[in-house]
Amino acid sequence: MNELFSERIADVPKSFIREILKVAVDPEIISFAGGLPNKELFPVDDIQKAADFQLGHYGRDILQYSSTEGYLPLREYIAKRYKEKKQLNISADNILITSGSQQALDLLGKIFINKGDHLIIEEPGYLGAIQAFSIYEPVFRAIPLKEDGLVVDKLRKALENSEPKLMYLVPNFQNPSGITYSEANREKISQVIEKKRCYIIEDDPYGELRYIGKDRKSFQHFLPDQTILLGSFSKVVAPGFRIGWMAASDDLMDKLITAKQASDLHTNYFGQRILYQFLVSNNLDEHVEKIKERYNKQRERMLYYIEKYLPAGISSTRPEGGMFLWLSLPDKMKAMDLFNIAIKMLVAFVPGDPFYVGKDGVNTLRLNFSCSSEETIEEGIKRLGLAINQLLG
Amino acid sequence: MNELFSERIADVPKSFIREILKVAVDPEIISFAGGLPNKELFPVDDIQKAADFQLGHYGRDILQYSSTEGYLPLREYIAKRYKEKKQLNISADNILITSGSQQALDLLGKIFINKGDHLIIEEPGYLGAIQAFSIYEPVFRAIPLKEDGLVVDKLRKALENSEPKLMYLVPNFQNPSGITYSEANREKISQVIEKKRCYIIEDDPYGELRYIGKDRKSFQHFLPDQTILLGSFSKVVAPGFRIGWMAASDDLMDKLITAKQASDLHTNYFGQRILYQFLVSNNLDEHVEKIKERYNKQRERMLYYIEKYLPAGISSTRPEGGMFLWLSLPDKMKAMDLFNIAIKMLVAFVPGDPFYVGKDGVNTLRLNFSCSSEETIEEGIKRLGLAINQLLG
Numbered sequence: 001m002n003e004l005f006s007e008r009i010a011d012v013p014k015s016f017i018r019e020i021l022k023v024a025v026d027p028e029i030i031s032f033a034g035g036l037p038n039k040e041l042f043p044v045d046d047i048q049k050a051a052d053f054q055l056g057h058y059g060r061d062i063l064q065y066s067s068t069e070g071y072l073p074l075r076e077y078i079a080k081r082y083k084e085k086k087q088l089n090i091s092a093d094n095i096l097i098t099s100g101s102q103q104a105l106d107l108l109g110k111i112f113i114n115k116g117d118h119l120i121i122e123e124p125g126y127l128g129a130i131q132a133f134s135i136y137e138p139v140f141r142a143i144p145l146k147e148d149g150l151v152v153d154k155l156r157k158a159l160e161n162s163e164p165k166l167m168y169l170v171p172n173f174q175n176p177s178g179i180t181y182s183e184a185n186r187e188k189i190s191q192v193i194e195k196k197r198c199y200i201i202e203d204d205p206y207g208e209l210r211y212i213g214k215d216r217k218s219f220q221h222f223l224p225d226q227t228i229l230l231g232s233f234s235k236v237v238a239p240g241f242r243i244g245w246m247a248a249s250d251d252l253m254d255k256l257i258t259a260k261q262a263s264d265l266h267t268n269y270f271g272q273r274i275l276y277q278f279l280v281s282n283n284l285d286e287h288v289e290k291i292k293e294r295y296n297k298q299r300e301r302m303l304y305y306i307e308k309y310l311p312a313g314i315s316s317t318r319p320e321g322g323m324f325l326w327l328s329l330p331d332k333m334k335a336m337d338l339f340n341i342a343i344k345m346l347v348a349f350v351p352g353d354p355f356y357v358g359k360d361g362v363n364t365l366r367l368n369f370s371c372s373s374e375e376t377i378e379e380g381i382k383r384l385g386l387a388i389n390q391l392l393g
Numbered sequence: 394m395n396e397l398f399s400e401r402i403a404d405v406p407k408s409f410i411r412e413i414l415k416v417a418v419d420p421e422i423i424s425f426a427g428g429l430p431n432k433e434l435f436p437v438d439d440i441q442k443a444a445d446f447q448l449g450h451y452g453r454d455i456l457q458y459s460s461t462e463g464y465l466p467l468r469e470y471i472a473k474r475y476k477e478k479k480q481l482n483i484s485a486d487n488i489l490i491t492s493g494s495q496q497a498l499d500l501l502g503k504i505f506i507n508k509g510d511h512l513i514i515e516e517p518g519y520l521g522a523i524q525a526f527s528i529y530e531p532v533f534r535a536i537p538l539k540e541d542g543l544v545v546d547k548l549r550k551a552l553e554n555s556e557p558k559l560m561y562l563v564p565n566f567q568n569p570s571g572i573t574y575s576e577a578n579r580e581k582i583s584q585v586i587e588k589k590r591c592y593i594i595e596d597d598p599y600g601e602l603r604y605i606g607k608d609r610k611s612f613q614h615f616l617p618d619q620t621i622l623l624g625s626f627s628k629v630v631a632p633g634f635r636i637g638w639m640a641a642s643d644d645l646m647d648k649l650i651t652a653k654q655a656s657d658l659h660t661n662y663f664g665q666r667i668l669y670q671f672l673v674s675n676n677l678d679e680h681v682e683k684i685k686e687r688y689n690k691q692r693e694r695m696l697y698y699i700e701k702y703l704p705a706g707i708s709s710t711r712p713e714g715g716m717f718l719w720l721s722l723p724d725k726m727k728a729m730d731l732f733n734i735a736i737k738m739l740v741a742f743v744p745g746d747p748f749y750v751g752k753d754g755v756n757t758l759r760l761n762f763s764c765s766s767e768e769t770i771e772e773g774i775k776r777l778g779l780a781i782n783q784l785l786g
Contacts, residue, residue, distance in 0.1 A: 001590050001619075002644060004558045006529070009504045009648050012655060036458055044452030051444045059437030063631035065429055099492055099635075099657040106656045110528055111402045131655045135503055136399070165397050197394050226394075238456035242492075242661040251395060255402050262405060262524045263499045264492040268635040268661045 008115075012134045016127065016354035030380035031348040032367040035175065035323065041291050042238045043278065050277035058273065066269035068261045070097025070245070074276040078231065078245055081284075085208075088220050090229070090247045096256050097267045101205055101232040101244030103260075105132035105168075108201060108228065110259040111252070112165050113138045120158065120167040122150065124326070124355035124364065126175045126203065129168050138166075140357040145174065147317075149181030152188045164198050172216070173206040173322025176355045176366040180320050183216050190222035198226065205232040205244075208288050210321035211296035225249055233275060235323070236288050241271040295323065295370050301377045302369045309385035311392065323370040326352075329363040329388070336361065338391050345390075347383040401508075405527045409520065409747035423773035424741040425760040428568065428716065434684050435631045436671065443670035451666065459662040461654045463490025463638070467669045471624065471638055474677075478601075481613050483622070483640045489649050490660045494598055494625040494637030496653075498525035498561075501594060501621065503652040504645070505558050506531045513551065513560040515543065517719070517748035517757065519568045519596065522561050531559075533750040538570055540710075542578030549585055557591050564609070566599040566715025569748045569759035573713050576609050583615035591619065598625040598637075601681050603714035604689035618642055626668060628716070629681050634664040688716065688763050694770045695762045702778035704785065716763040719745075722756040722781070729754065731784050738783075740776040 075092040082088040098104045113136035123142035171181040219227040232244035317326045335351035352364030468485040475481040491497045506529035516535035564574040612620040625637035710719045728744035745757030
């Protein structure tokens with residue numbers, strides 16, 4: 001009865017990563033394809049203490065149903081951290097706990113997107129967002145990224161013949177490119193968007209993982225009423241909890257809460273309470289420092305070995321934080337072709353294709369550096385160099 | 394910028410229960426309005442042991458991202474239990490772990506419902522389902538329930554001028570009515586649906602909580618290819634984990650997994666692993682027996698006090714299991730009017746209104762018996778009797 005499927009689901013891209021990684025099951029393969037945080041850094045012992053404390057003191061409560069908005073003290077913790085770290089005044093009342101920040105994308109799709117509505121995304125863009133929004137059948141308008149952020153002229157031009165409701169951006173250490181928007185770029189974008197009836201969705205899962213340079217202002221500073229901020233504990237504590245959040249203005253909260261309730265009633269309360277206990281019983285800053293120290297070393301080594309082992313004509317972004325960097329191959333080389341050779345040489349990455357809407361055969365690819373040791377990075381990039389050379393002939 | 398909201402979100406009913414319970418904040422109020430399991434019965438110590446074991450042995454793994462389908466051993470456990478308890482042959486490959494069974498409704502809406510598609514629901518029907526499906530803008534066709542299940546003639550008639558894709562049923566101890574479909578009723582429904590291009594969504598969160606009578610066959614027995622089974626650990630272990638599941642045929646799994654991935658990547662893995670550990674380290678049957686013993690006593694007392702304290706002309710369903718019963722007031726009496734008086738007398742319930750699509754001012758109401766002690770039940774029903782008498786004048 002396949003003809004019963006909805007029109008919307010026909011349009012949703014299958015997970016490309018899922019599909020291509022089916023060929024990468026050989027345990028000998030060095031994979032830079034994942035997007036996982038490094039599990040060696042998970043604060044297991046402290047989470048065990050937190051779980052033990054919560055179950056010992058509040059067991060019955062933390063196992064019960066809870067409120068759709070999420071655990072209030074956790075929302076207050078997030079609000080306080082915004083204030084301390086980014087000088088943002090966001091009330092706990094404007095924070096909704098979501099089942100990972102992926103769910104925030106689904107909820108925003110639900111409350112905003114009618115079929116055919118225009119939506120601005122980055123090119124390349126985060127594929128989880130492309131997938132989540134696709135369900136609601138928007139028209140994607142992709143605006144290219146360059147070193148310092150979005151190409152503002154192209155944005156301006158796109159707005160001449162389009163009235164997008166939403167603009168989805170990952171301004172810090174973007175996935176997949178690793179690019180960070182400069183403050184000037186953020187200001188220019190804000191000036192363009194200020195006059196429009198359009199929300200900026202600022203997705204910031206990696207914001208705390210800055211290794212060099214200094215923090216840039218959130219779009220919340222420039223356009224507080226038009227910015228919806230997404231955050232996540234997945235990269236700074238652990239993703240297994242599936243706990244993220246969304247900060248939105250008063251006029252959106254009611255609809256978001258209705259959509260959240262219809263979607264899953266509320267985010268798992270057991271995890272919210274244990275995560276909260278971990279946060280208040282430990283120093284998150286110290287923990288984040290450990291992550292940053294490790295990831296930065298791996299980032300540096302990857303950049304170093306790219307320089308050392310990859311042939312001329314390959315360029316890489318130089319991310320100031322996050323978990324990814326982005327390679328551009330010579331113009332006519334297809335990342336998918338390289339992938340097929342690389343897999344045989346036992347190294348994997350994500351070809352750029354799924355990060356574009358309506359393009360394939362691209363010459364770009366994503367490398368993850370958070371999950372591999374320095375030795376593995378050397379060996380993997382060496383193999384990648386051999387694969388590129390083979391493809392070059 | 395409220396005009397930016399999608400059409401779909403405008404149609405979703407606000408949570409009626411949420412709204413009406415705002416008036417019921419007085420701690421002196423005895424509430425039969427909730428739908429919570431009794432937290433005194435949560436197996437806190439055993440869950441603490443399970444958490445400790447998992448974090449001690451597999452801490453890093455259970456905190457990482459995981460697969461969209463859910464933890465395989467947990468899905469195998471569910472499959473095995475279906476086989477043992479209900480003689481159903483369902484493979485773990487056909488089970489998707491969801492963020493509560495509420496999410497299963499959202500995923501089914503996503504993959505099936507185009508705006509205007511017909512969808513059959515029970516009258517009265519589960520309001521969480523009405524809310525979840527409303528997002529996808531179907532036309533609801535409500536078929537009344539009577540003592541032994543759906544009114545089959547009305548179903549047949551509805552199918553003469555409608556081609557519903559989906560039919561949403563809660564055949565065991567239904568929420569809100571407490572009604573259980575007889576086996577003959579299930580068979581008749583199956584005969585009617587067999588010839589149609591329509592899936593039955595059989596939602597069974599309370600199925601294990603049977604206090605009297607014997608188990609009835611699932612629609613899976615009659616229509617294996619047309620039945621989608623939903624289940625949940627919320628009522629037999631604890632709802633705070635937000636872990637439910639959906640069992641569906643091969644041709645649906647791919648689309649469901651795509652929709653699940655777009656919605657929240659996967660259900661919280663931390664909770665899945667700890668719940669699994671609890672299940673394999675303990676005897677779930679023994680635990681369920683404890684719940685049944687307690688709820689059954691409360692159910693019996695509530696029925697007894699209804700007989701004793703409510704005036705003539707009030708009828709109640711006599712549920713064989715679950716957590717709810719359903720009162721019908723005299724024809725012209727409105728449950729909302731009674732609610733307003735009852736609240737002043739410090740007793741709360743859910744007026745029937747939100748369980749109907751396109752009807753209000755109904756004379757029915759839902760009472761929950763799982764969460765109140767026998768003494769509280771006596772006092773609450775006494776107050777309810779006084780309120781009814783006051784309304785009767």
